[in-house]
Amino acid sequence: MSLVIVGTVAFDAIETPFGKTDKIVGGAATYAGLAASYLYNKVKLISVIGEDFGDQINMLTDKGIAVEGVEIIKGGKSFFWAGKYHNDMNSRDTLVTELNVLADFDPKIPISYQDCEYLLLGNLTPQVQLDTLERLAHKPKLVVLDTMNFWMDVALGDLKKVLQKVDVLTINDAEARQLSGEYSLVKAAESILQMGPSYLIIKKGEHGALLFGDGEVFSAPALPLADVFDPTGAGDTFAGGFIGYLAKVKSVNFANMRNAVIYGSALASFCVEKFGTDRIQNLSRAEIVDRIKQFVTLTKFDIGE
Amino acid sequence: MSLVIVGTVAFDAIETPFGKTDKIVGGAATYAGLAASYLYNKVKLISVIGEDFGDQINMLTDKGIAVEGVEIIKGGKSFFWAGKYHNDMNSRDTLVTELNVLADFDPKIPISYQDCEYLLLGNLTPQVQLDTLERLAHKPKLVVLDTMNFWMDVALGDLKKVLQKVDVLTINDAEARQLSGEYSLVKAAESILQMGPSYLIIKKGEHGALLFGDGEVFSAPALPLADVFDPTGAGDTFAGGFIGYLAKVKSVNFANMRNAVIYGSALASFCVEKFGTDRIQNLSRAEIVDRIKQFVTLTKFDIGE
Numbered sequence: 001m002s003l004v005i006v007g008t009v010a011f012d013a014i015e016t017p018f019g020k021t022d023k024i025v026g027g028a029a030t031y032a033g034l035a036a037s038y039l040y041n042k043v044k045l046i047s048v049i050g051e052d053f054g055d056q057i058n059m060l061t062d063k064g065i066a067v068e069g070v071e072i073i074k075g076g077k078s079f080f081w082a083g084k085y086h087n088d089m090n091s092r093d094t095l096v097t098e099l100n101v102l103a104d105f106d107p108k109i110p111i112s113y114q115d116c117e118y119l120l121l122g123n124l125t126p127q128v129q130l131d132t133l134e135r136l137a138h139k140p141k142l143v144v145l146d147t148m149n150f151w152m153d154v155a156l157g158d159l160k161k162v163l164q165k166v167d168v169l170t171i172n173d174a175e176a177r178q179l180s181g182e183y184s185l186v187k188a189a190e191s192i193l194q195m196g197p198s199y200l201i202i203k204k205g206e207h208g209a210l211l212f213g214d215g216e217v218f219s220a221p222a223l224p225l226a227d228v229f230d231p232t233g234a235g236d237t238f239a240g241g242f243i244g245y246l247a248k249v250k251s252v253n254f255a256n257m258r259n260a261v262i263y264g265s266a267l268a269s270f271c272v273e274k275f276g277t278d279r280i281q282n283l284s285r286a287e288i289v290d291r292i293k294q295f296v297t298l299t300k301f302d303i304g305e
Numbered sequence: 306m307s308l309v310i311v312g313t314v315a316f317d318a319i320e321t322p323f324g325k326t327d328k329i330v331g332g333a334a335t336y337a338g339l340a341a342s343y344l345y346n347k348v349k350l351i352s353v354i355g356e357d358f359g360d361q362i363n364m365l366t367d368k369g370i371a372v373e374g375v376e377i378i379k380g381g382k383s384f385f386w387a388g389k390y391h392n393d394m395n396s397r398d399t400l401v402t403e404l405n406v407l408a409d410f411d412p413k414i415p416i417s418y419q420d421c422e423y424l425l426l427g428n429l430t431p432q433v434q435l436d437t438l439e440r441l442a443h444k445p446k447l448v449v450l451d452t453m454n455f456w457m458d459v460a461l462g463d464l465k466k467v468l469q470k471v472d473v474l475t476i477n478d479a480e481a482r483q484l485s486g487e488y489s490l491v492k493a494a495e496s497i498l499q500m501g502p503s504y505l506i507i508k509k510g511e512h513g514a515l516l517f518g519d520g521e522v523f524s525a526p527a528l529p530l531a532d533v534f535d536p537t538g539a540g541d542t543f544a545g546g547f548i549g550y551l552a553k554v555k556s557v558n559f560a561n562m563r564n565a566v567i568y569g570s571a572l573a574s575f576c577v578e579k580f581g582t583d584r585i586q587n588l589s590r591a592e593i594v595d596r597i598k599q600f601v602t603l604t605k606f607d608i609g610e
Contacts, residue, residue: 087488088488089488183392183393183394184530184531184532184533185511185529186529186530186531187531190531204512206490207509207512207513208512208513208524208526210529216602217529217603218603218604218605218606219513219526219529219603219604220606221513221524221526224490224491224515224522224524225489225491226489226491226492226495227489228489255606255607258605258606258607259606259607259608261606262606262608263608292608296608297521298522298523298524299523299524299604299606300523300563301523301525301563301564301566301567301604302560302563302564303564303567303568303597303601
């Protein structure tokens with residue numbers, strides 16, 4: 001039994017109002033894998049990198065993350081993204097996108113990954129997400145899909161095919177509105193849950209997240225932070241924490257999903273405290289337990305009887 | 306002992322994507338008074354209206370709200386506001402503002418109001434808010450101040466004087482950023498709590514509200530709604546529900562304020578379901594209890610030990 005994460009392992013160069021980085025390790029599968037590794041000990045990645053990645057893959061294997069499914073293309077260069085965040089940290093400009101080896105990504109599933117019970121399809125072209133699902137010998141117990149507005153613009157047909165095969169979709173509020181054509185997030189959720197997934201998570205950044213499914217709604221806050229240094233990877237970290245928690249508790253129901261959203265939110269709150277993977281690479285169990293307690297304190301009230 | 310609310314009692318004409326109204330009764334004190342009346346039975350208003358208001362004042366007295374402090378100006382016309390909401394319901398254009406009798410509002414405090422223990426200073430010129438405070442023989446146990454960006458633009462000096470005399474400030478997120486000059490709401494709260502109030506509530510509309518004070522933070526969600534027909538008065542309803550709950554439980558501490566924020570949010574969630582005061586005028590106790598339970602279900606999770 002394992003948790004398999006498909007997504008990018010890449011280089012990022014990030015500029016925010018607080019500073020800028022050279023090429024550092026990034027990518028959706030990197031953030032999601034690191035986050036999940038704190039909650040579950042059989043995390044396995046599927047991705048593609050170039051020879052230029054070198055021994056930096058050790059930052060994943062050091063956490064016990066399996067990388068047999070991370071293909072290294074000889075002479076190839078890893079996916080590279082450079083972006084600059086605006087002062088509000090909620091919007092950003094993409095400065096450089098070099099697909100490199102990602103352009104021909106053909107996901108290979110090692111035999112050792114065929115025990116996959118929990119699958120996170122990170123933000124990638126929907127065709128790669130479909131290919132991954134088809135190459136698994138058994139349908140996983142839970143499939144979580146992350147995607148973005150770009151794929152709604154250029155590959156909506158394929159995206160709708162993937163949606164029919166997944167259990168949980170995570171997107172942000174603007175994307176939920178785009179996908180459904182509804183402004184009200186309640187109506188957007190009703191519409192999207194007709195497209196295939198049983199559960200929908202709408203990520204609202206500093207405003208938290210909403211989970212819809214089983215006729216219920218759960219609202220999770222974001223932790224109010226004095227400083228957000230770098231939002232890069234926060235959504236991927238959220239997704240990794242979410243599915244990592246569910247893999248750990250081995251039971252998928254709405255009550256556990258509520259908790260999973262809190263774990264995802266807590267891990268994402270660490271992610272933004274430093275540049276890149278700096279913070280999410282270096283967490284202690286005590287820090288995570290303490291952060292979860294902060295979410296309890298942040299949301300508790302005592303009425304309703 | 307009583308809860309006194311100072312604010313406008315007025316006429317509104319409202320247009321939203323769902324329809325439009327003729328002149329209907331509105332005003333901050335109207336919404337706040339109606340909301341508070343469901344939680345506390347000694348609600349007393351201070352305001353000014355024209356003779357044109359006629360017997361429509363009965364909609365307040367019918368709920369047991371005292372109106373001895375609502376001055377009627379002979380031959381005068383009541384304050385009138387007309388506005389049109391955009392499709393997102395989060396922004397609006399003001400079409401008409403006729404101050405009328407509000408231009409010379411000089412708040413009179415009847416002797417029967419001098420038992421005021423809880424005071425809500427609704428959104429008004431800061432000078433009127435200051436005058437009201439000075440004319441009370443005893444400092445109330447709790448003073449809640451509502452204000453808006455307009456007064457930050459045109460009367461910041463007076464507003465800062467009022468801030469030094471109140472216990473709780475309620476403003477929205479854009480106003481918190483404007484007042485403090487800080488983008489981070491955590492830093493904005495730190496800065497604003499230095500200006501006088503012990504507690505700050507930042508209202509975020511569809512994203513809920515944050516309560517800061519006593520070194521703690523509480524995050525309350527908004528109830529996700531399929532349809533928002535008319536946001537007019539939601540903030541005033543929130544404030545009325547908030548202070549009404551505290552007047553009812555007779556004890557001001559952070560734990561009770563958490564509950565008060567939930568009551569305010571629950572009443573505000575009714576307010577937006579119909580035009581004007583339609584919904585907030587016609588609530589049953591069972592409906593309110595049920596809505597509070599929805600907030601419990603919306604936010605509950607079970608980890609942290």
